[in-house]
Amino acid sequence: MADILIVEDEFSINELIRKNLNLTGHHCTQAFDGLSAVDLLENGKFDLIVLDIMLPGLDGYQVLERAFGTPTIFLTAKSELSDKLKGLSMGADDYLTKPFQMLELTARVEALLRRTKKTETEFILGNMRCDFVRHQIFFNETPVECTPKEYELLEVLIRNRNIALSRDKLLDIVWGFDFEGGTRTVDVHIQRLRHKLHLEEYIKTVYKLGYRLEV
């Protein structure tokens, strides 16, 4: 599960990408022009960007310059071979030529996510260690019993550390859009994580919004 920004001015293509990435379990944010894409990048954290080149406002290259190293897949029209090369030399990680098969896009997205997540296999905070490969949390190197949801919630907080996450966003990411319980579920799980892992001073409550892991 990843947070993906889709930047594509053609509404129908943008929607199609969103639906397919939603189906593969990802959370998508959509932008339809370059300026709003940059705005979203400055105010949020994404695991991956699917980025069209020809866009109103700022073009894909200008957006990429402000992507702060976020893994990026460029979408280019077939005629724009030199654009692909330019995109790759500027730091895009992959590209797809339009028109493309949705299955190819989702496969490339998964491959790029796997590649980029490899760089972070664990996270250490004080006496707590979170092993992203084994999905196991340790305290003083002793495994801590956690439910899958508790683990997932902690991983989301870690991967978005220092960013305030609303209860609704946490619900969407960890429990999914169709979850029928309320945001109280998030509060209960946060309390358990704080207690079990002694993270009271690190998992901050953000007034009227949600939570932030502060490191």
Ligand code: CA
């Ligand atoms: Ca376009």
